[in-house]
Amino acid sequence: MKNAKGLLVYDTCYGSTAESAYWIKALIGHEHYLEVKGLHQILTLEPYDYVIIGSYTRWEKPSKDVYNFIEQHYAELSKKQTAFYVHCGDCDETTVMTMPPWKKPHLSSGRNYFIHMLTKFPDLKPVTLGGFGGRQVTPRLNRGDALLIWLLERTMPQDKCGWYGRDVWESMIPKRVEAFANDIRAHMLDLPPVHDPEKCHVFWSTEQPALLSERGKGKTPERIFTVCKNTPRMFYSRSRFRSSLDETVALINQWAREAGLELIEEQKTSYNVHFQATKQGSKENLIIHIVPATFPEDPGNVHIAFRCNGKAGIRKSAEDDIVRAEALLWADGRKVD
Numbered sequence: 001m002k003n004a005k006g007l008l009v010y011d012t013c014y015g016s017t018a019e020s021a022y023w024i025k026a027l028i029g030h031e032h033y034l035e036v037k038g039l040h041q042i043l044t045l046e047p048y049d050y051v052i053i054g055s056y057t058r059w060e061k062p063s064k065d066v067y068n069f070i071e072q073h074y075a076e077l078s079k080k081q082t083a084f085y086v087h088c089g090d091c092d093e094t095t096v097m098t099m100p101p102w103k104k105p106h107l108s109s110g111r112n113y114f115i116h117m118l119t120k121f122p123d124l125k126p127v128t129l130g131g132f133g134g135r136q137v138t139p140r141l142n143r144g145d146a147l148l149i150w151l152l153e154r155t156m157p158q159d160k161c162g163w164y165g166r167d168v169w170e171s172m173i174p175k176r177v178e179a180f181a182n183d184i185r186a187h188m189l190d191l192p193p194v195h196d197p198e199k200c201h202v203f204w205s206t207e208q209p210a211l212l213s214e215r216g217k218g219k220t221p222e223r224i225f226t227v228c229k230n231t232p233r234m235f236y237s238r239s240r241f242r243s244s245l246d247e248t249v250a251l252i253n254q255w256a257r258e259a260g261l262e263l264i265e266e267q268k269t270s271y272n273v274h275f276q277a278t279k280q281g282s283k284e285n286l287i288i289h290i291v292p293a294t295f296p297e298d299p300g301n302v303h304i305a306f307r308c309n310g311k312a313g314i315r316k317s318a319e320d321d322i323v324r325a326e327a328l329l330w331a332d333g334r335k336v337d
């Protein structure tokens, strides 16, 4: 809708979500009406045509105050065009987490943090979602947060903790912010994509070093898309290849049929699918978690992760099945990297 009145409401603990709020406003363009406000500055949503809500992440969800805000304004939000984004430590939406207190393996990271919220508030029909990554200044966390991060460092798989050895750690993917703003421009304002998005990186830039004692250390660890891990507790393989989500899902179904696997679709979103595959008649009941996903920053490619949490030695047939699936997906030179 041309000349639509927009509101961007954010909830932040340490400032990242506020920085990106103004970054998004600049990408939308200052000539277009978009108010930027903190969550506690809002009385009513009635004057606005569309509403964007940004949040920090805790316990794999947007903040509690964002949940309360949606509950309070649910009727109004359900009638309007909406979009949601989170700042988060991890953005890899092929992630399946099996960690206490959630016994059940579930999709985690990035846009997956909205799955619970959108299930709880089914009348929200966002035009787009963003899982941007974020910035963590570890020595400045409050005591409760610092304790939780300390505990997570000891319980999480090490590859998830990019913050090791850094005071300032960043997982931000600027292209995700740009894609989010372009979705809003297209769907809410009938505008073409921004032609010079790099100009707005100033809203996120910082001279703060990753480590005071090592000024040259990077704040952003390199993203590695192709991984194969074979440990006593887990077989994990992640890759990317040229395809679409629909084509990939068709190939996964073909592989499951040919391998005699029962395939169950656990969760489906617009950008990923979580499948569980089990061998029919298998005594060990070995489950393979499969998640193909598309990323806004990597158009034309599908990223896929296979995980089997069975113990080494008893999971050999699952490992062989995963190798066969990858051969099918990567065939005809489709593999990237």
Ligand SMILES: Cc1cc2nc3c(=O)[nH]c(=O)nc-3n(C[C@H](O)[C@H](O)[C@H](O)COP(=O)(O)O)c2cc1C
Pocket (backbone or CB within 6 Å): 011, 012, 013, 014, 015, 016, 017, 018, 055, 056, 057, 058, 059, 060, 061, 087, 088, 089, 090, 091, 109, 110, 133, 134, 135, 136, 141, 144, 145, 146, 148, 149
């Ligand atoms: C105690 C604590 C818990 C967190 N939990 C998660 C989480 O479950 N998943 C995630 O991806 N990021 C998590 N984060 C990362 C933050 O959400 C991220 O750093 C974000 O940028 C913070 O936004 P803010 O600067 O606007 O407060 C956590 C950070 C802290 C300090």
